Amino acid sequence: MKPLSIVHTESSLGWGGQEIRILAESQGLARRGHAVTVLCAPQARILAEAVHWGVPAVALPIAAKRPAGLRALVDWLKANRCDVLSTHSSTDSWLAAFATRMGRAVPIVRTRHISAPVPRNPASRWLYERGAARIVTTGEALKRELVERNGFTAERIESVPTGIDAGRFRPGDRAAQRAALGLPGEATLLGIVATLRSWKGHEYLIKAMPLLPKKLHLVIVGDGPMREVLQNMAEELDDRVRVRVRMVGDQRDVLPWLQALDLFALPSYANEGVPQALVQAMLCGLPCVTTLVGSIGELARDEITALVVPPRDRDALAAAISRLAGDPALRSELGTAARRHCVENFSYERMLDRMEAIYHEVAMAAHS
Numbered sequence: 001m002k003p004l005s006i007v008h009t010e011s012s013l014g015w016g017g018q019e020i021r022i023l024a025e026s027q028g029l030a031r032r033g034h035a036v037t038v039l040c041a042p043q044a045r046i047l048a049e050a051v052h053w054g055v056p057a058v059a060l061p062i063a064a065k066r067p068a069g070l071r072a073l074v075d076w077l078k079a080n081r082c083d084v085l086s087t088h089s090s091t092d093s094w095l096a097a098f099a100t101r102m103g104r105a106v107p108i109v110r111t112r113h114i115s116a117p118v119p120r121n122p123a124s125r126w127l128y129e130r131g132a133a134r135i136v137t138t139g140e141a142l143k144r145e146l147v148e149r150n151g152f153t154a155e156r157i158e159s160v161p162t163g164i165d166a167g168r169f170r171p172g173d174r175a176a177q178r179a180a181l182g183l184p185g186e187a188t189l190l191g192i193v194a195t196l197r198s199w200k201g202h203e204y205l206i207k208a209m210p211l212l213p214k215k216l217h218l219v220i221v222g223d224g225p226m227r228e229v230l231q232n233m234a235e236e237l238d239d240r241v242r243v244r245v246r247m248v249g250d251q252r253d254v255l256p257w258l259q260a261l262d263l264f265a266l267p268s269y270a271n272e273g274v275p276q277a278l279v280q281a282m283l284c285g286l287p288c289v290t291t292l293v294g295s296i297g298e299l300a301r302d303e304i305t306a307l308v309v310p311p312r313d314r315d316a317l318a319a320a321i322s323r324l325a326g327d328p329a330l331r332s333e334l335g336t337a338a339r340r341h342c343v344e345n346f347s348y349e350r351m352l353d354r355m356e357a358i359y360h361e362v363a364m365a366a367h368s
Contacts, residue, residue, distance in 0.1 A: 001360050004083040005035045007106075009073070011062050011091035014224075015045040015250075016195040017276040018113040021138070021162045022046065022088060023053040028352040029359075030055065039076065039092075052252075062092050070095050074103040082106050083363040087132075088113065097131035107133040107366040109358060114271040115142055115294035118150050128152050133362045136160050136355070138273030139295020158358055161274040161298065163351030166343045169283035171335075172259030183260050187217045187244075188325050191261040193254050193277040194268075196224030201267030201291070204314050206233045209241050211318035213325050216244065221257050223250040258284040262331070263324050265289045269311035272296055279346050282306075282338035287331040289320045299346075305338040 006029060008022050023046065026036040037056045040046050041063035050057035060076060062069040073095050077085075085106045087093040093110050100106045110132035118124050128135055128146070135157040137143045143159045146152045178185050190212075194200040202220060209218060220230070227247070234245045251257060254277070258264070264281035265288065272294030279299065281288055288306040290296055300306035307324065309316040324331050 001356065003033045003035065004359055004363055005081045006037075006084055006086060006359055007077075007080075007082045008036070008038045008086045009062065009088065009092035009096050010038060010040045010044065010046055011064075011089045011095070012046075013041060013044045013063060014195070015049070016197075016224075017162065017273075018088060019046045019049070020276060021113065023050060023055055024162070024348070025351065025355055026055045027053045028348065029356060032352065032356065034356075034359075035081075037080075039073070062095055065091050065094055070098055070102070073099040077104045077106060084109060084359045084366075086111060086359070093127060093131070097127055105366070107362045109134045109136060109362055111136040111138070112142055112146070113138050113273050115139075115145065115273060116271050118146065120150055124150070125152075129156070132156075133365065134158065134358055136358065137295075138162055139298055141295040141297065142273055158354070160351060160354045160358070161295070161346055162276050162279070163346055163348035164276060164279045164283055164342070165348045166283050166339075169255060169258070169280045170339075171285040172255075174260055174262075177256045177260035181256060181260055183219065183246075184217060186215075188213065188215050188263070189217055189219055189261045190263045190265060190321060190325075191219040191221060191257065191281075192265050193221040193257065193281070194266060194275070195222050196220075196226040196230060197271075198226055199268055199270035199272075201269055201311070202226065202230050203233060204267045204312060204317050205265055206230060206237070206245065207314045208318035208321065209237060209245060211315070212321055214240075214244075216321070216325055218245045219257065219261065220245070220247045221249075221251055221254055254280065255284075258286065261286055263287055263289070263321060265317070265321060266296075267291055267309065267311065267317050268293045268296065270294075274298055274346070279342050282335075282342045285335040285339045287324050287334040288338060289317065289324065299338075299342070301341075304334075305341050306334060 042059040264286040302308035
């Protein structure tokens with residue numbers, strides 16, 4: 001395969017699995033010899049983070065659907081080589097679709113990361129069916145939604161879940177990690193690693209705490225718009241429960257925190273593809289409690305690789321966590337099966353192979 005010039009656009013200002021996927025994919029394909037660049041807004045978190053991944057990033061005013069952003073994108077594409085444009089959020093996808101028709105014609109791969117419904121209207125149909133040469137979803141359930149609900153052409157859509165390095169994310173020395181992080185050595189540690197957004201379900205974990213064994217502590221890793229709300233919820237707990245909840249903020253490397261845990265929970269109720277944090281936790285051999293929102297079902301097979309509970313159900317969540325806390329054999333069984341499943345189906349190299357092939361196919365078709 002000849003080296004390509006792959007350009008990602010991202011209008012989001014936030015930070016989470018979507019932005020990390022862009023940088024991880026970019027880094028991997030750059031190592032394979034491709035020229036990869038990320039175009040993003042000046043105030044976007046991904047612009048600051050890209051340097052840590054060794055990924056070139058360029059600031060353009062693309063955070064909103066405005067003429068200035070469209071002109072900037074048209075001018076940049078005219079001045080720089082680009083074999084394929086990979087778009088990720090609604091705003092940058094629209095800007096890219098118009099920019100490639102006003103200036104240099106570049107094929108677009110539109111990646112859909114979340115399970116929120118795409119509007120069923122002529123504009124969205126044009127964007128997905130005509131504006132983009134190929135659509136990528138981060139899970140099979142997301143692809144089915146686009147085909148069955150929106151009526152988009154199945155042959156133009158590929159499901160490519162985010163892959164994680166199983167050589168790095170693996171079980172570690174739990175006691176050593178707890179000592180290094182200042183976590184209680186004798187407690188049963190339940191954790192969640194996720195941006196603090198409403199639909200991740202943190203509030204249900206906090207509400208479940210009074211129902212959980214007294215030896216169980218909750219560790220919340222991440223930051224985001226719900227931080228103050230969640231802190232206030234934790235503060236309202238009974239004193240004896242509140243001391244068992246720790247909010248440790250954003251962590252550049254989540255691996256030590258995962259390796260310190262006994263259990264992991266992700267009680268999401270909306271907008272999920274295949275969550276990276278859940279794959280990471282499973283690769284670390286952690287028994288998990290989660291829901292079947294979005295494409296989580298591709299990871300979580302109830303009683304086989306995880307325990308599955310209904311979304312927004314505090315009592316069911318507490319019951320599943322309590323069950324795992326009291327059953328070491330079940331924890332070991334689920335953790336082992338979860339790691340095996342993720343190694344076989346959600347590898348980093350497999351993601352790179354599939355995205356590389358898609359970019360080549362789209363670029364070759366555009367030049368034929």
